[in-house]
Amino acid sequence: MELLSEDKLIDMAELFKIFGDSTRVKIINILLDKELCVCEISELVKASQSAVSHQLRILKQSKLVKYRKDGNCTYYSLSDDHVKKIFMLGREHLDEM
Amino acid sequence: MELLSEDKLIDMAELFKIFGDSTRVKIINILLDKELCVCEISELVKASQSAVSHQLRILKQSKLVKYRKDGNCTYYSLSDDHVKKIFMLGREHLDEM
DNA sequence: TAAGTATATGAACAGATATTCATATATGGA
DNA sequence: TCCATATATGAATATCTGTTCATATACTTA
Numbered sequence A, B: 001m002e003l004l005s006e007d008k009l010i011d012m013a014e015l016f017k018i019f020g021d022s023t024r025v026k027i028i029n030i031l032l033d034k035e036l037c038v039c040e041i042s043e044l045v046k047a048s049q050s051a052v053s054h055q056l057r058i059l060k061q062s063k064l065v066k067y068r069k070d071g072n073c074t075y076y077s078l079s080d081d082h083v084k085k086i087f088m089l090g091r092e093h094l095d096e097m
Numbered sequence C: 001t002a003a004g005t006a007t008a009t010g011a012a013c014a015g016a017t018a019t020t021c022a023t024a025t026a027t028g029g030a
Numbered sequence D: 001t002c003c004a005t006a007t008a009t010g011a012a013t014a015t016c017t018g019t020t021c022a023t024a025t026a027c028t029t030a
Helices: A006-019 A022-030 A038-044 A049-061 A081-095 B006-019 B022-030 B038-044 B049-061 B081-095
Strands: A065-070 A073-078 B065-070 B073-078
Touching: A006 A022, A006 A081, A006 B006, A006 B022, A006 B081, A022 A038, A022 A049, A022 A081, A022 B006, A038 A049, A038 A073, A049 A065, A049 A073, A081 B006, A081 B081, B006 B022, B006 B081, B022 B038, B022 B049, B022 B081, B038 B049, B038 B073, B049 B065, B049 B073
Parallel strands: none
Antiparallel strands: A065 A073, B065 B073
């Protein structure tokens, strides 16, 4: 464990864990180009409103998505370019296998 | 789900899932610069030989590590640069938070 | 060949996690 | 105000996952 502290490694595992669920990855995927509200996300990823809401909470807590409220709706979007970068690198890796 | 097929997204989640465990991330971390045998890995990451062996199997199955046998020992190393890249990007992300 | 060392692996168990269901909260419109 | 819609959330449940323990396998050396 020369290069990184144990704490940092645990944080890294936590970060990748967020990307390690297909519902969350699907959500990230559809948020790549535009913000969407919960019910749109729910339809697009074919998961229940509740399941999506739970997963959005996890993404929110990890600061991978941000949101804004507008009337009845809550619009979610990716919080920064790093999320996109990590996503793209995973995609790249699979393409090259 | 415009950008990627559902299958590909599931594969991506599977890939990130591998990085989403602290024991595996620790193993990857110490393999960044050199190959190591199982008992060395076991000592360095402070996990039992059995736990490490199980995790190495998972890393092997996902093609994230490769190995060579030499006598009694099995030496593991990262299978390609993508593993290193993904690891580094995760690290970078955390540094910038 | 016998003993020791290194590794792998199956089974069992405990803890984590994702979904569902029911329900709460909050906003908008009639 | 009353109702519909959108979202959030707690509890329960089922499934998944990582570790341990016991043991098997294989190589090495005395």
